[in-house]
Amino acid sequence: MNKNLQRxxxxxxxxxxxxELFYRQGYYNTSIDDILKxxxxxxxxxxxxxxxxxxxxxxxxxxxxxxxxxxxxxxxxERKGEPFTALIECFDNALLTAENNEMDHGFVLGNFMTxxxxxxxxxxxxxxxxxxxxxxxxxxALQRGKSDGFVDRHxxxxxxxxxxxxxxxxxxxxxxxxxxRSLRYNYIQQLRGYCRTLRPKAxx
Amino acid sequence: MNKNLQRxxxxxxxxxxxxELFYRQGYYNTSIDDILKxxxxxxxxxxxxxxxxxxxxxxxxxxxxxxxxxxxxxxxxERKGEPFTALIECFDNALLTAENNEMDHGFVLGNFMTxxxxxxxxxxxxxxxxxxxxxxxxxxALQRGKSDGFVDRHxxxxxxxxxxxxxxxxxxxxxxxxxxRSLRYNYIQQLRGYCRTLRPKAxx
DNA sequence: AATTTCACCGACCAAGTGGTCGGTCTTCCG
DNA sequence: CGGAAGACCGACCACTTGGTCGGTGAAATT
Numbered sequence: 001m002n003k004n005l006q007r008x009x010x011x012x013x014x015x016x017x018x019x020e021l022f023y024r025q026g027y028y029n030t031s032i033d034d035i036l037k038x039x040x041x042x043x044x045x046x047x048x049x050x051x052x053x054x055x056x057x058x059x060x061x062x063x064x065x066x067x068x069x070x071x072x073x074x075x076x077x078e079r080k081g082e083p084f085t086a087l088i089e090c091f092d093n094a095l096l097t098a099e100n101n102e103m104d105h106g107f108v109l110g111n112f113m114t115x116x117x118x119x120x121x122x123x124x125x126x127x128x129x130x131x132x133x134x135x136x137x138x139x140x141a142l143q144r145g146k147s148d149g150f151v152d153r154h155x156x157x158x159x160x161x162x163x164x165x166x167x168x169x170x171x172x173x174x175x176x177x178x179x180x181r182s183l184r185y186n187y188i189q190q191l192r193g194y195c196r197t198l199r200p201k202a203x204x
Numbered sequence: 205m206n207k208n209l210q211r212x213x214x215x216x217x218x219x220x221x222x223x224e225l226f227y228r229q230g231y232y233n234t235s236i237d238d239i240l241k242x243x244x245x246x247x248x249x250x251x252x253x254x255x256x257x258x259x260x261x262x263x264x265x266x267x268x269x270x271x272x273x274x275x276x277x278x279x280x281x282e283r284k285g286e287p288f289t290a291l292i293e294c295f296d297n298a299l300l301t302a303e304n305n306e307m308d309h310g311f312v313l314g315n316f317m318t319x320x321x322x323x324x325x326x327x328x329x330x331x332x333x334x335x336x337x338x339x340x341x342x343x344x345a346l347q348r349g350k351s352d353g354f355v356d357r358h359x360x361x362x363x364x365x366x367x368x369x370x371x372x373x374x375x376x377x378x379x380x381x382x383x384x385r386s387l388r389y390n391y392i393q394q395l396r397g398y399c400r401t402l403r404p405k406a407x408x
Numbered sequence: 409a410a411t412t413t414c415a416c417c418g419a420c421c422a423a424g425t426g427g428t429c430g431g432t433c434t435t436c437c438g
Numbered sequence: 439c440g441g442a443a444g445a446c447c448g449a450c451c452a453c454t455t456g457g458t459c460g461g462t463g464a465a466a467t468t
Binding site: 207210211214245246247248249250252253 | 443444445446447448449
């Protein structure tokens with residue numbers, strides 16, 4: 001096999017498994033040996049490709065998490081038209097994957113932000129940067145919604161964006177055990193109700 | 205000094221410092237030696253009072269966190285009258301302490317729920333139990349608000365409770381670096397707006 | 409065919425980790 | 439006063455951690 005392909009393949013395998021274990025067990029609670037054991041690879045292989053555990057994690061953020069957040073949470077907001085429908089659909093999809101115990105990359109971000117906050121500024125920077133991109137895009141979408149008459153002109157779009165993302169991150173914190181389904185349902189109901197109050201008021 | 209008092213005092217010192225470090229650095233990222241070093245106490249002292257690191261943490265939950273959550277987040281809701289004012293005041297206070305880098309015990313709870321989710325069911329149980337008490341009390345307060353005519357009778361009180369707590373937990377995830385002040389302001393504004401939409405509609 | 413490159417191996421290391429245990433010294437109680 | 443109780447000490451243990459390094463064998467280059 002082509003050596004470069006080989007290299008990429010191995011690195012990718014490590015990153016995918018690494019993300020899975022870091023997400024499930026936490027970064028500090030997951031050793032490199034854990035990852036290597038489940039891949040049947042050696043220490044040598046790992047340090048041949050990555051400088052350190054930290055470097056490894058950053059490569060996961062850049063290669064896996066960033067892409068997913070863009071694809072699943074940011075790009076869908078760029079559609080023209082009424083922004084709330086797209087947003088709610090996004091969230092509903094994400095929560096549905098979470099319900100099936102697959103990885104919900106929106107929350108992967110929130111989860112790691114919690115774990116690294118105040119503990120690893122280097123990694124934290126990559127995470128908050130990604131978060132900010134998401135936030136800015138949400139703000140932009142709302143702003144455009146305002147111009148297009150889908151959002152009331154008195155609405156504070158930044159405040160709304162923060163509030164919406166907050167509620168999403170927080171909900172995922174509560175999504176443990178078998179209560180995911182009803183939480184998702186309740187949450188989407190409330191989010192829908194909240195968004196409805198942001199639409200233009202009938203002329204007075 | 206009285207032996208029993210001595211015992212209590214030492215245990216309490218360990219718990220307070222333990223909570224501080226576990227909260228700041230994470231449970232898995234904080235060693236018992238870390239705590240003992242900063243208290244100038246020995247391993248022997250620790251294992252004389254506690255069975256294990258896990259047992260120690262549970263004692264912290266029961267002795268420190270439970271009390272604070274009750275005092276700061278649950279009891280204020282039990283007042284008669286319009287529930288939203290009490291709620292918003294609670295949250296504003298909590299966020300203010302967080303802004304000053306003191307411990308906000310509401311978020312201490314959410315933070316640890318994130319850290320232990322899927323990693324330590326034993327500890328998780330204590331945390332989710334406490335969370336449920338909080339939630340139930342919020343639901344009760346909203347229900348009472350409904351009876352007293354402060355909350356619209358069509359409102360789904362459980363959904364609202366979940367949504368409010370979610371938004372709070374999530375906001376705290378975003379409260380990093382120096383942006384706490386504006387986040388708090390924006391958040392309280394939005395929360396206020398959201399609560400307003402839950403009040404009884406004028407008769408049609 | 410000879411040589412260089414490089415993906416991967418795995419024994420090894422120092423520095424921790426949670427936890428044990430025999431001991432000391434003060435306080436308490438008969 | 440004398441002995442038991444118990445708060446606290448700190449050396450020690452087995453094990454895990456992130457990370458190093460000399461090696462091997464197959465593929466790529468010459």
